[in-house]
Amino acid sequence: xxxxxxxxxxxxxxxxxxxxxxxxxxxxxxxxxxxxxxxxxxxxxxxxxxxxxxxxxxxxxxxxxxxxxxxxxxxxxxxxxxxxxxxxxxxxxxxxxxxxxxxxxxxxxxxxxxxxxxxxxxxxxxxxxxxxxxxxxxxxxxxxxxxxxxxxxxxxxxxxxxxxxxxxxxxxxxxxxxxxxxxxxxxxxxxxxxxxxxxxxxxxxxxxxxxxxxxxxxxxxxxxxxxxxxxxxxxxxxxxxxxxxxxxxxxxxxxxxxxxxxxxxxxxxxxxxxxxxxxxxxxxxxxxxxxxxxxxxxxxxxxxxxxxxxxxxxxxxxxxxxxxxxxxxxxxxxxxxxx
Amino acid sequence: xxxxxxxxxxxxxxxxxxxxxxxxxxxxxxxxxxxxxxxxxxxxxxxxxxxxxxxxxxxxxxxxxxxxxxxxxxxxxxxxxxxxxxxxxxxxxxxxxxxxxxxxxxxxxxxxxxxxxxxxxxxxxxxxxxxxxxxxxxxxxxxxxxxxxxxxxxxxxxxxxxxxxxxxxxxxxxxxxxxxxxxxxxxxxxxxxxxxxxxxxxxxxxxxxxxxxxxxxxxxxxxxxxxxxxxxxxxxxxxxxxxxxxxxxxxxxxxxxxxxxxxxxxxxxxxxxxxxxxxxxxxxxxxxxxxxxxxxxxxxxxxxxxxxxxxxxxxxxxxxxxxxxxxxxxxxxxxxxxxxxx
Numbered sequence: 001x002x003x004x005x006x007x008x009x010x011x012x013x014x015x016x017x018x019x020x021x022x023x024x025x026x027x028x029x030x031x032x033x034x035x036x037x038x039x040x041x042x043x044x045x046x047x048x049x050x051x052x053x054x055x056x057x058x059x060x061x062x063x064x065x066x067x068x069x070x071x072x073x074x075x076x077x078x079x080x081x082x083x084x085x086x087x088x089x090x091x092x093x094x095x096x097x098x099x100x101x102x103x104x105x106x107x108x109x110x111x112x113x114x115x116x117x118x119x120x121x122x123x124x125x126x127x128x129x130x131x132x133x134x135x136x137x138x139x140x141x142x143x144x145x146x147x148x149x150x151x152x153x154x155x156x157x158x159x160x161x162x163x164x165x166x167x168x169x170x171x172x173x174x175x176x177x178x179x180x181x182x183x184x185x186x187x188x189x190x191x192x193x194x195x196x197x198x199x200x201x202x203x204x205x206x207x208x209x210x211x212x213x214x215x216x217x218x219x220x221x222x223x224x225x226x227x228x229x230x231x232x233x234x235x236x237x238x239x240x241x242x243x244x245x246x247x248x249x250x251x252x253x254x255x256x257x258x259x260x261x262x263x264x265x266x267x268x269x270x271x272x273x274x275x276x277x278x279x280x281x282x283x284x285x286x287x288x289x290x291x292x293x294x295x296x297x298x299x300x301x302x303x304x305x306x307x308x309x310x311x312x313x314x315x316x317x318x319x320x321x322x323x324x325x326x327x328x329x330x331x332x333x334x335x336x337x338x339x
Numbered sequence: 340x341x342x343x344x345x346x347x348x349x350x351x352x353x354x355x356x357x358x359x360x361x362x363x364x365x366x367x368x369x370x371x372x373x374x375x376x377x378x379x380x381x382x383x384x385x386x387x388x389x390x391x392x393x394x395x396x397x398x399x400x401x402x403x404x405x406x407x408x409x410x411x412x413x414x415x416x417x418x419x420x421x422x423x424x425x426x427x428x429x430x431x432x433x434x435x436x437x438x439x440x441x442x443x444x445x446x447x448x449x450x451x452x453x454x455x456x457x458x459x460x461x462x463x464x465x466x467x468x469x470x471x472x473x474x475x476x477x478x479x480x481x482x483x484x485x486x487x488x489x490x491x492x493x494x495x496x497x498x499x500x501x502x503x504x505x506x507x508x509x510x511x512x513x514x515x516x517x518x519x520x521x522x523x524x525x526x527x528x529x530x531x532x533x534x535x536x537x538x539x540x541x542x543x544x545x546x547x548x549x550x551x552x553x554x555x556x557x558x559x560x561x562x563x564x565x566x567x568x569x570x571x572x573x574x575x576x577x578x579x580x581x582x583x584x585x586x587x588x589x590x591x592x593x594x595x596x597x598x599x600x601x602x603x604x605x606x607x608x609x610x611x612x613x614x615x616x617x618x619x620x621x622x623x624x625x626x627x628x629x630x631x632x633x634x635x636x637x638x639x640x641x642x643x644x645x646x647x648x649x650x651x652x653x654x655x656x657x658x659x660x661x662x663x664x665x666x667x668x669x670x671x672x673x674x675x676x677x678x679x680x681x
Contacts, residue, residue, distance in 0.1 A: 042543040157634045187405035187570070192614035192630050214544055217573075217616030221623035241620045258548035260577030262615050263622065265597050269555070270577065272548040276513040292545075 004175060004208050005031040005054070010068035012046070012053050012232075015061065022283040023049040025232040027068075028311070031176070036202065036209045038223030038240065040216055044277055046232035047212050051178050053078075055095055056085045072176075091121040094169035098181035100161035104153040110137075111149030114168050121172045136167040140197060159190035166198065170205060177202070178210045183218065195222060216259060220244060225321060228252050231278045231288025234311055238323030248314045249325045250295040287327070295329050304328055359532055359564050360394040360417065365426035367409075367416045371639060384639045386412040388588035389426070391666070396531070399558065399565040401579035401596065403572055403611075407635055409588040410568045414534040417566070418450055419443060430532065448478055451525035455537035457517035461509040467520055468505040471495065474527045494523045499553060515546035522553065532564045540571065551578055572615045576600050581672075584608050587646040588638055590666060594673035604675040607631075607647050645678065653679050 012024040024046040031037050041047040052058050054070050054077060070077040072093070077085065089095075097103040105113060114136060115129035124132065130149060137145035140163040153161055162182060169177055179198070183191040199222060202209055213219055219226055220240060227237040228251065236249040247253045257271035275292040278284065290296050290304040311326045368383035387409040394400050402410045415421050417428050419435050428435045430450060438446065454460035461470055471491045481487035492502035498519040509517055518538060525533055535554065539547040551574065557563060569575050575582055576596050583593040584605065592605040603609045610629040617623060631650045636642055642649050645658045657678045658664075666676040675681065 042545060159634055187635075188572070188614040189405060189610060189631055190634070191616075192628055193632070195616075196628070196630055215616065216544070216618035217623075220618045220620045221616050221626075244618060244620055255545060256618060258545055259618055260551075260573045261619075262573040262576060262600065262612065262617055265576065265600075270548040270552055272552055273545040274549075276515060276546065277543060 002033055003030050004033045004035075004072070006069075006071040007050075007054065008069045008071075010050055010053060010070070011066040012049050012058060012063060013066055014063045019281045021280050023063075023232055023280060024053065025283060025288075027229075027232070027234055029227060029234065029237065031208050031210065033175070034206055034208055035225065036211060036223045038219030038226045039210060039212045039229060040214065040219055040226060041229035042214055042277055044231075044280055045229040047229050048180055049232075050229075051095075051180060051210060051212055055089055055093060055178065056080070056082070057089075057095075087121070090117045090174075091172045092174055093176045093178065094172070094174040095178045095180065096162075096165050096169045096182045099185050100158060100165050101153070101185075103165065104161060106153055109150050109152055110156070110164055114149075114164070114171055117168065117171050132171070133167070136171055137164070139201070140164070140167045140170075141193075142167075158186055159193060162186060162190075162194055163197070166194070166201070170201060173205060174207055176208045176210070178212070180212045181214070182211075184213070184215070191218070198222070216244075216256065228255070231284060232280065233288060233308075234324075234326060235289065236323075236325040236327075237311075238314075238325075239321035242321070242323050246323075248323070248331060249327050250293050250329070250331055251289045252325075253331060254292075254294070295327075295331055299329055301328055357396045358393045359396040359431060360566075361427075361429040362393070362413075362417060363391045363427045363429075365390050365413070365416060365428060366424045367412050367421055368424045382639055385588050385641060386638055387416060387423075388638075388641070390585070390588075390590045391426075392583055392590065392593060394532070394564055394566060396564055397558075397562050398580040399567050399578055401575035401582035402566060402568045402585060403570060403575050403582060404585035405570065405611075405635060407587075407638065408585040409638070410585050411536050413585070414452070414536050414566055414568050418447070418452055418534055420452075444478075448474075448528040449530050450532040450534070451528065451530040452534045452536060453518075453521050453525050453538045456541050457514055457521055458509075458541070460521055461517060463509055466506050466508055467495070467500070467512075470509070470520060471523045471527055474524065478528060480528070491523075491527075494526060497526070497557070498523045499549075513546075514542050515549055518542060518550050519553065522550075522557070526557070526561070529561075530563070532566070534566045534568065536568045537570070538567075539574065540569065547574070554578070572600075572612060573617075584611065587636065587641055589646055589663070589676065590674075591647065591676050592674065593666065594670070598670065598673045602670075602673075604669055604673070604680045605647075605677045606651050606653050606679065610652075645676075655679070 008028045010024055010027045014021040014023055027050050039047045053065050058065060065078055111133055114133040118124045118129040118132055133149055134146040142148060142163055183194050211222055223240050226240045226243040228235045230251050236243060236252045254273040258273060273292050278288050286305045286307055287309055296304045309326045309328045311324050314323045314325050315330055365387055366389050367387040368385050370380045371382040372378040373381045404410045416423050423436050468491055471494055472487050475481055475487055495502045500519050539550050567579055579596050582596050582599050583590050586607050592608045603612055610631040613629045633650045636649055644660050645663050648654045648658045664676045664678045666674045667681045669675050669680055
């Protein structure tokens with residue numbers, strides 16, 4: 001498979017009145033055609049900001065993409081002018097947002113909102129675009145689609161609104177769909193409906209997908225590859241069964257240990273990660289996870305504080321998909337230190 | 340149906356079988372009114388529509404369901420923050436629904452609540468010290484200021500907050516720390532029963548475990564009884580002894596957690612559990628999902644017969660007729676409200 005998207009050394013900062021927020025601090029990753037990448041992280045880990053940066057949607061000011069390249073089909077998206085970017089956004093790369101209530105315009109009908117990109121990108125006229133919009137709504141499972149084109153967002157339930165968002169995202173057959181916590185605002189039964197729908201449509205449209213979430217369970221079922229972020233940096237990335245089954249970064253291990261499992265009775269205590277997520281208003285010199293890391297404490301590793309661990313292939317990596325992590329210690333070896 | 344819900348025991352070794360809370364036929368309907376000058380009631384949102392259960396001393400009862408199923412309203416109605424439309428709530432042998440004024444205020448010393456949003460439930464203009472000591476002032480405990488401050492510092496230490504921060508304001512704390520403040524406030528009057536209304540859903544994943552572990556430790560130490568309201572089914576299995584599944588204002592299934600999770604009887608519980616993602620790709624690949632179609636019907640206009648019949652994959656003619664299925668004990672201590680099962 002060929003590489004569709006290549007992100008290198010992305011750095012995004014926000015210059016606010018309370019100081020500079022170091023949101024994304026050097027993120028690099030590739031995405032193959034047709035691949036699903038799950039980006040996992042807690043609030044403030046930079047997962048949403050890095051994908052907004054790909055789309056050229058960082059509000060500026062206060063935000064600024066400081067450096068980095070985002071190569072998509074031979075072009076650097078960060079260098080494009082806004083009118084060139086507009087031709088890509090919605091057409092080549094589409095995005096679904098978390099909250100379908102605030103991301104749909106409440107005073108325009110659903111039909112108007114879906115046909116907008118069809119008219120802009122596909123050059124359709126009103127009747128063509130309405131017909132296509134109705135087909136799309138039908139495809140995402142909205143009954144009586146043609147009539148519902150004239151309804152407003154408030155006339156749909158939360159799950160139905162998210163279906164409308166998906167229909168809008170897919171309207172121009174994008175090569176890449178970025179889904180930013182698309183099911184977080186939904187109940188689990190509705191979440192299951194949406195995940196099934198997206199999985200099925202992804203194959204139908206043969207597109208690549210970036211699924212951003214804080215829910216490790218959701219990505220376990222949907223992603224080919226998983227990327228764990230913390231403090232604006234990638235901590236670990238690899239095939240999903242490896243990141244879950246053979247986690248190498250202390251943060252990934254801690255995160256999985258702190259989750260109770262539905263399929264086992266919860267007699268044992270949850271392992272907890274001490275402390276709080278980092279304050280992003282100062283750029284950590286070393287590893288952002290160092291203050292909370294029990295491996296660092298156990299090994300008394302001083303360089304975690306002042307040297308950034310590089311993102312490198314894990315020792316004794318198996319499997320075809322590259323498994324990388326950013327840590328000075330090798331937890332699998334227990335105590336051995338590499339590099 | 341309530342008589343069948345009476346005799347539970349629990350796997351929790353601390354629970355001695357004493358019933359601390361007895362809820363019978365509880366209903367809470369919110370009126371829908373129409374008209375600008377002359378308002379009249381045109382309907383009612385049946386948020387809680389006739390539920391009965393017991394809570395035993397020392398146990399944790401989980402109350403789960405999707406948004407709008409009435410689980411939070413149940414918690415608040417039990418504490419008389421909303422007055423019930425119908426039904427009785429007996430707490431430590433005393434009937435709460437007819438109680439008012441000072442009597443009720445005295446009962447509130449024994450029952451407290453932890454709220455979901457630690458950002459909205461703490462007054463931003465009060466220091467941690469005054470937030471935690473406010474219940475003590477209201478109930479005139481520790482007239483001596485110094486003693487009161489000492490007690491507040493003890494409480495802060497108990498919930499894992501540095502007492503040094505007693506004069507700080509809520510905005511200076513992270514979400515997890517704020518939730519600890521909320522817990523300290525709830526503990527101040529040494530209650531026996533705490534309603535925890537989604538105490539962890541606003542917190543980051545790595546912080547959730549901290550708060551849950553704290554709640555478990557406090558339960559062991561102080562022999563607390565929890566009503567744990569949540570939509571995170573994995574966490575409910577971890578923390579609870581028994582679980583009640585709600586759908587559209589009614590309990591559809593109630594039983595010990597392992598029984599309900601390993602052998603769910605009600606089609607809604609089955610679908611709900613199968614929809615929860617498990618953080619393990621190997622498990623996810625082999626799982627069979629039951630996807631139920633459609634959305635939750637409006638609680639202002641629930642369907643005739645069983646509430647779940649609009650989405651149920653196995654509904655048959657009896658399910659569309661009144662009355663709705665009763666909650667029946669189908670397995671030991673395991674209650675289900677479904678015509679298919681009973």
